[in-house]
Amino acid sequence: MTINSVPAPAGAVVVGVDGSGLSESALLWAAAEAARLGSPLHIVHAFVYVHAMGGFAVVDVATPDEIGGEVCAAALERVRAEFPDLAVTTEVRVGPAAPQLIKASRQASMVVLGARGHGRIGGVLVGSVSQQVALHSRCPVVVVRGGVEGGPVVVGLDGSVQADEALRFALRHAEGVGAPLRVVRAEYVEAPPGVPPGEWYADLVDRMQALTESVRSKVEEVAREHPGVEVELEILHQHPVSALVDESAQARLIVVASRGLGGFAGLLLGSVSQGVLSRSMASVAVVPPVGGPREEPEARDITR
Missing domain, CATH: 3.40.50.620 (HUPs)
Structure with missing residues (x-):
């Protein structure tokens, strides 16, 4: 299921974010790459959402829109501060992160992930996910871990x-x-x-x-x-x-x-x-x- 879905523009650099510091590194790497290539940047937050239950009544908790929207808004603000002229779209998806990012790769020129990370509602965004996405993606996948500036x-x-x-x-x-x-x-x-x-x-x-x-x-x-x-x-x-x-x-x-x-x-x-x-x-x-x-x-x- 997709919440407030804005599909990835064709040829976009897609980046998976989860609010962690490592996903922020991936976000900035992806934004710089999109700016260099002249491509749009598409920010995706995918997570597993489980209703909290109290007895037979659903407890009033944050909705997927609120949870995912908060993460995407923070990521968008971070990109705007560094790359004000970059075309950016965001998307919140409910479901296991790897299959959702693999689906996004169908229209993307590249998918970018952090080396490890975690979501607000349990489950891992990257780590084991990065290897699943790298295996099944339709486009190149970059797992950001660092590197030597000026190195080959x-x-x-x-x-x-x-x-x-x-x-x-x-x-x-x-x-x-x-x-x-x-x-x-x-x-x-x-x-x-x-x-x-x-x-x-x-x-x-x-x-x-x-x-x-x-x-x-x-x-x-x-x-x-x-x-x-x-x-x-x-x-x-x-x-x-x-x-x-x-x-x-x-x-x-x-x-x-x-x-x-x-x-x-x-x-x-x-x-x-x-x-x-x-x-x-x-x-x-x-x-x-x-x-x-x-x-x-x-x-x-x-x-x-």
């Missing part, structure tokens, strides 16, 4: 078509904010049992050299569309989660695909993407495959 945008590349989309997103963002781009291709290969170390190491060197040329070719191809971006390529013999988490200490944004292959072997969100979301010290952008995910969860309206 870092993208994980694994050779899949899905990772190519993440590379394009990272290049556009790096160009827009005037940051360098660091492309990381990480793969960890253990020595096969019974194989002499010398033979295994020689094979590993050959494999990493071939991998370097393959990845370099793809990066150079895509980077031609953004000639002003300084691009650095790193090929690492390291687990991809560890590699990207290490990079996050000096990055302004980490970009990963929600689904991938290759060195990020079989990576649905739940392996590398989930690991990076959980452990990154910088904000993380999760980019879905072209056309969005194959399916999305249905939101349950618990008020009926």
Whole structure:
């Protein structure tokens, strides 16, 4: 169920808020991104509303309009103070936060969330929610956790078509904010049992050299569309989660695909993407495959 619904304008940057300090960080990040892109900002507050009961009578409590309206009004006021010319709309939704934000992603250019948060009526807005939204969103999802101002945008590349989309997103963002781009291709290969170390190491060197040329070719191809971006390529013999988490200490944004292959072997969100979301010290952008995910969860309206 939607209360006082103003649907997200097409192409809007959608931000989920819950009144917490971390959601305010997401709000300001989303507002700055919308202003940079020339897109409208759409503020969404989604929460589970349960009537308070006294015996057989409903106790007089705040309505969903009052609860959600207060949170959205505070968020709107905060944005107006920093970005007075930005087009902003707000929406209050009653229901589990993740499905509501996933629905909002259908019309959005981006969904932005805080790394963690909590609503006024129990339940978590982000945290587990951020991972659900990142998995099922129809558009890129940015989970705001911080980052190094002036640091590079870092993208994980694994050779899949899905990772190519993440590379394009990272290049556009790096160009827009005037940051360098660091492309990381990480793969960890253990020595096969019974194989002499010398033979295994020689094979590993050959494999990493071939991998370097393959990845370099793809990066150079895509980077031609953004000639002003300084691009650095790193090929690492390291687990991809560890590699990207290490990079996050000096990055302004980490970009990963929600689904991938290759060195990020079989990576649905739940392996590398989930690991990076959980452990990154910088904000993380999760980019879905072209056309969005194959399916999305249905939101349950618990008020009926």
